[in-house]
Amino acid sequence: MDTIYALATAQGKAGVAVVRVSGxxxxKSALHLCGRVPAPRRASLCRLTDANDHLIDCALVLVFEKGASFTGEDCVEYHLHGSRAIVAAVLKALADLDDFRLAEPGEFTRRALENGCMDLTEVEGLADLIDAETEAQRRLAVRVFEGALGAKVARWREQLVHAMALLAVTIDFSDEDVPDDVTAEVATLMRSVQEDLQVELTGISAAERVRDGFEVAIIGPPNIGKSTLLNALAGRDAALISDIAGTTRDVIEVRMDLSGLPVTFLDTAGLRDTNDHVETLGIARALKRAEQADIRVFLTDGRVTDHFMPEPDDIVLRGKSDLTGGSAGISGKTGEGVSELLAQITATLQQKASQAGVATQERHRIAMKRANERLEHVLMLVEIGTEQTELLAEDLRQAVSALDALVGKVDVEDLLDSIFKNFCLGK
Ligand SMILES: Nc1nc2c(ncn2[C@@H]2O[C@H](COP(=O)(O)OP(=O)(O)OP(=O)(O)O)[C@@H](O)[C@H]2O)c(=O)[nH]1
Structure with missing residues (x-):
C-alpha cells in the first residue's frame, strides 16, 4: 500500500497551508522532515529540513496513529506557512521518499471509507459540506456528514433483521411445534419502517433543492418590468432593459443567497403571441423553465392571460406600480414592494426547505424505494395470509441489501469512482 500525500488547503498564497500524509x-515522512516523530495528537513545532539538511520552514506538525485518524491509517499533517515555495519544497521532499505518491482527488476519504471510518452517506455528506455555499446547505450537509442518515438506516436495518429472525424461527421449526404466528409482528415492524421511509422519501425533493438551489421564475407579458425587477432583486444590471417589447429572449439567471437558501432567479421572455420565430422559441423556453420553478412571480398589467395559471405558491403582482398605483403591485424601478416580495419568497422557500430530511440524493431515493417496494410486497403477502414464510424472508433479505447499498456496504464499486471524482485534491 502506497503512502499518499497532498496539499489539503487551497492552492496559492495563504497564511497557512496544510499538507496531509496518510499510509x-x-x-517516516516526519522522521525525514523533522528528524523525529512527534508525539501523536499533540501539536509540535518542528524545523522541517530537506535531504541536504537545509531549512524549509518552521511548521506545526500533527501526528495521528493508525485507527485514530481520519483515514484510519497512520497520518501526519504539516501546517506550513502558506507560500507556494514552501508547499512546493515540502511536496518535493515527500515525492522523493520511497513508496510515497501524490494522492488522487478524494483518495484520503476513499481510504477512510475502505477502512470503515465513514459510511458512504457520510462521504456524500462530506462532499456536500465542502461544496456548501449557503447556511442551509451547510446545515443539511453537516447532518448527513455526522451520520444522521447512516444512523436511520441502521435502525431500519435492525428492525428488518429482527423480522427476519422471527421468520427464521418459523421456518426452522416448521415440522415441530411452531411458536405463535409471527406474521402479525413482522407486519407491524414493516409498517413502522415503511412510515419512516416514506417521510424520508418525501423530504428528498426538498433536500435536493437545498443542495442544488431553488428556482424562482419571473414571468409576464413583454415590457411589464421583469428584467428591471430582476436587476432590483440582484442589486446589479444582470438583464438588459429596454422599452422595446420582447427584449429578453433567453432565460437570464441570477443566483442569490436568501437567508441561507440558495435561490436562482430567472428572468424570462415576455409572454405574448408573436410571429417572430426566435421570440416564440424564447417564450416556449420561458414557459418550460417557469413550469419547473419552485415559485413563479407573475407580473401582470391587469389583463387576463391564457399563458399562465397560478399554483398555490405562485405570486401575482401588478407591474410598474408607480404608474398604475393600487395594491398588490411592484416596481423594480422605484423599489416599491421589492423587499415584501423577497420576504414572501423567503418564507415560502423556508417552509419547503423545512421538509428536508437527511436523505439528500437521487441515489438515496433509488435505494429507499427499492427497500420500500420489498416491504410493500411483504405486507401484501401477509395480507393474503401466505404460509410461505420463505417468500417473506427473501423480500426482507432484498430490502436489507437495498439499505446496505445505501450506506455502501454492498454493490458500490462502480459508484465510488463517480462519487470520488468530484472531490478536491487533498480530501
Ligand atoms: N415606470 C416604470 N417603468 C418601468 C418599471 N419597470 C420597468 N420599467 C420600464 O419599462 C420598460 C421595460 O422594462 P423591462 O424590465 O425591460 O421589461 P420586461 O418585462 O423585462 O420586458 P421584455 O424583455 O420585453 O419581456 C423599460 O423602459 C423600463 O425602464 C417600473 O416599475 N416603473
Missing part, C-alpha cells in the same frame, strides 16, 4: 510510512 503505512506516513510517520
Amino acid at each position: 503505512p510510512d506516513a510517520w
Whole structure:
C-alpha cells in the first residue's frame, strides 16, 4: 500500500497551508522532515529540513496513529506557512521518499471509507459540506456528514433483521411445534419502517433543492418590468432593459443567497403571441423553465392571460406600480414592494426547505424505494395470509441489501469512482 500525500488547503498564497500524509510510512515522512516523530495528537513545532539538511520552514506538525485518524491509517499533517515555495519544497521532499505518491482527488476519504471510518452517506455528506455555499446547505450537509442518515438506516436495518429472525424461527421449526404466528409482528415492524421511509422519501425533493438551489421564475407579458425587477432583486444590471417589447429572449439567471437558501432567479421572455420565430422559441423556453420553478412571480398589467395559471405558491403582482398605483403591485424601478416580495419568497422557500430530511440524493431515493417496494410486497403477502414464510424472508433479505447499498456496504464499486471524482485534491 502506497503512502499518499497532498496539499489539503487551497492552492496559492495563504497564511497557512496544510499538507496531509496518510499510509503505512506516513510517520517516516516526519522522521525525514523533522528528524523525529512527534508525539501523536499533540501539536509540535518542528524545523522541517530537506535531504541536504537545509531549512524549509518552521511548521506545526500533527501526528495521528493508525485507527485514530481520519483515514484510519497512520497520518501526519504539516501546517506550513502558506507560500507556494514552501508547499512546493515540502511536496518535493515527500515525492522523493520511497513508496510515497501524490494522492488522487478524494483518495484520503476513499481510504477512510475502505477502512470503515465513514459510511458512504457520510462521504456524500462530506462532499456536500465542502461544496456548501449557503447556511442551509451547510446545515443539511453537516447532518448527513455526522451520520444522521447512516444512523436511520441502521435502525431500519435492525428492525428488518429482527423480522427476519422471527421468520427464521418459523421456518426452522416448521415440522415441530411452531411458536405463535409471527406474521402479525413482522407486519407491524414493516409498517413502522415503511412510515419512516416514506417521510424520508418525501423530504428528498426538498433536500435536493437545498443542495442544488431553488428556482424562482419571473414571468409576464413583454415590457411589464421583469428584467428591471430582476436587476432590483440582484442589486446589479444582470438583464438588459429596454422599452422595446420582447427584449429578453433567453432565460437570464441570477443566483442569490436568501437567508441561507440558495435561490436562482430567472428572468424570462415576455409572454405574448408573436410571429417572430426566435421570440416564440424564447417564450416556449420561458414557459418550460417557469413550469419547473419552485415559485413563479407573475407580473401582470391587469389583463387576463391564457399563458399562465397560478399554483398555490405562485405570486401575482401588478407591474410598474408607480404608474398604475393600487395594491398588490411592484416596481423594480422605484423599489416599491421589492423587499415584501423577497420576504414572501423567503418564507415560502423556508417552509419547503423545512421538509428536508437527511436523505439528500437521487441515489438515496433509488435505494429507499427499492427497500420500500420489498416491504410493500411483504405486507401484501401477509395480507393474503401466505404460509410461505420463505417468500417473506427473501423480500426482507432484498430490502436489507437495498439499505446496505445505501450506506455502501454492498454493490458500490462502480459508484465510488463517480462519487470520488468530484472531490478536491487533498480530501
Ligand atoms: N415606470 C416604470 N417603468 C418601468 C418599471 N419597470 C420597468 N420599467 C420600464 O419599462 C420598460 C421595460 O422594462 P423591462 O424590465 O425591460 O421589461 P420586461 O418585462 O423585462 O420586458 P421584455 O424583455 O420585453 O419581456 C423599460 O423602459 C423600463 O425602464 C417600473 O416599475 N416603473
